[in-house]
Amino acid sequence: MLTLTNITWLDLCLAGVAVYLVKQGLNKNPAPYPPGPRGLPLIGNIQDMPRIKPWLTFTEWGKKYGPISHVEILGQHIIVLNSVKSAMDMLDKKGTVYSDRPVLPMGGELCGWKHSLGLLPYGDHFRQYRKNIHHIMGNRAALDVYHPVEEIETHRFLKRVFAKPEKLQDHVRHTAGAIILRISHGYEVKEKNDPFIDLADRAMDQFSRATAPGAFMVDIMPLLAKVPEWFPGVGFKRLAREWHQTLEEMVDAPYKFVQDQMDVGIAPKSFTSNLLEGRTLSVEEDHMVKWSAASLYSGGADTTVSAIYSIFLAMTLFPHVQKKAQAEIDAVVGTDRLPSFADRDSLPYIEALVKEVLRWNVVGPTAIPHRVTEDDIHDGYYIPKGSLVIPNIWFMLNDPQTFADPSQFNPERFLDNDGKDPEPEPRTICFGFGRRICPGLHLADASVWISTVMSLAVFDISKVVENGVEITPEVDPTSGTVSHPKPFKCSIKPRSAKAAALIQQDANY
Incomplete structure (x- = not known):
């Protein structure tokens, strides 16, 4: 039966x-598919699709098959791009065809992230979300109004690190959340155990795990979503139910905070209050404002965490870089005050260092896949409608033909050296491509810059010595849509008594 x-x-x-x-x-087919590993009857390349650090497997495919490779899993075509040129030619120049998002059964449908900007289908809602965000951070000049917030919160970060350096990762997360919540919802975080910070941390960790390529079989076999939760082997459905609840709380709670503040006339200016001010919203408009704000909040609360944590890892491993950066800060800014955004144009080595952080630690190694909306012939290859296109951003930023000794942390690669041109700008790669490029890239860049320059102005960062043995941190990024450095130990001490005094000054500018 x-x-x-x-x-x-x-x-x-x-x-x-x-x-x-x-x-x-x-x-x-009108042309051959791009080359790739040979699949099996019925299941195709289901056994070839990597689940852990997929960018490494994709890199091997690139070496073997060229810049564009192809696999097929149960009829789903997946295209992997291993060159900047291919990514620009397809995702940027053919943006009308290559800007959709796939339906992700786990992260999008079951967990609920399909309403966020990152997974939103290409169309009118997507354009409205981006218009809302572009209005406040579409370029560096638009962000000037938020510089005081970033400087104040980063100064508070210095105080926390000074008091408890062993809690570095927690401090980085707290500060990234504090900055983005002030901008997105006008919310000033609590010094300890802030509920919105905790929500963002949990939700973004879950998003990264839920949307990682190959992490869940339901993304490859969507019919598994119909299997009852109690059935053996479908534990992902219980996870999805828990993660969906976390996401709903993360989206609704800060939004209600703004509405309540506006009702009593005490809401500070923010992304959300500006969109709500003087308007009576339809149900659809309310949904779009709430999710635009949540997209800004969630995206900014996690990606910069990875980059800023990487600064401390790099300075621990490459002390000569730290010394050069500190020498430039001392020469330009001096030691009587903390650096500010006003100093940015006068600190070329710090600028190069930030570029190198973004290249060396790739925050989004494979980005979120694009989806093709029409059949296409590209470089003689057939790219069928509905294909998923994954740019291997990690390899693009670690290609030895583009970046010399890519495993080395070397900011000077981005400076003019003895008439030699700088290596390519990593910020045109690391934030994605085409119409799906990260809309918060200027805010992320500013946050990484101010954290770098302020931290190096006052702290010496070095390896920890335990029982007479120097501990060298391991460079081992986590798998996921957003990748983080593996937790590590380092020593963080004030550079001098004057630096300690600067840290402990009042952080309210």
Whole structure:
């Protein structure tokens, strides 16, 4: 007797057979697919798709098959790009065709992230979200109004690190959340155990895990979403239910805070209050404002954390870089005050150092896949409608033909040296491509810059010595849509008594 469960698994098998038979009977493509590993009958390349650090496997594909490679899993075509040129030619120059997002059964549908800007389908809602965000941070000049907030919160970060350097990672997360919540919702975080910071941390960790390529079989076999939660092997559904609840809280709680503040006339200016001021919103407009703000808040609360934490890792591992950076700060800014954004144009080595942080620690190694909305022929290869396109950003920023000794942290690669041109600008790569480029890139860049220059002005960062043994941190980034350095130990001490006094000054400018 067939049960509902039997039918579900039977459906899966029949679907695989149907895809294979249709492919075999109707495979009259106008051009060949890009090269890639040979798949198996019925299941295609399901065994080839990596789940841990997929960018490393994609890099090997690039070496073997060239800048554009292809796999197919149960009829789903996946295109991997291993060169900047291919990414620009397809995702940027053909943006009308390559700017959609895939339907992600785990992260998008089951967990609920389909309403966020990152996973929103290409269309009118997507354009409105980006318009809302672009209005306040579309370029560096637009961010000038937020510089005091970033400087104040970064000074508070220095105080926290000075008091408890062993809690560095917590301090980085707290500060990144504090800055973005002030901008997105006008909310000033609590010094300890802030509920909105905790929500953002949990939600973004879950997002990264839920959307990582190949992490969940349901993304490869969407019919698994219909299997009951109690059935063996579908524990992902319990996870999805928990993660969906976290996301709802993260989106709703800060939004309600702004509404409540506006009701009593005490709401500070923010991204959300500006969009709500003097308007009576329809249900659809309310949804768009709430999720635009949540997209800004969630995106800014995690990506900069990875980059800023990497600053401390790099300074621990490459002390000669730290000394050069501090020498420039001392020469330009002096030691009687903290650096500010007003000093940025006068600190070329710090600027190069920030570029190198973004290149060396790739925050989004494979980005979020793009989806093709029409059949395309590119470089003689057939890219069918519905294909997922994954740019291997990690390799693009670690390609030895583009960046000399890419594993080395070397800011000087971005400076003019003895008439030699600087290496390519990493910020045109690390934030994504085309119409899906990160809309908060200028805010992220500013946050990394101010954290770098203020921290190096007052702190010496070095390896920890335990029981007479110097501990060298391991460079081992985590898997996920957003990648973080593996937690590490380092010594953080004030550079001098004068530096300690600067740290402890009042942080209210």
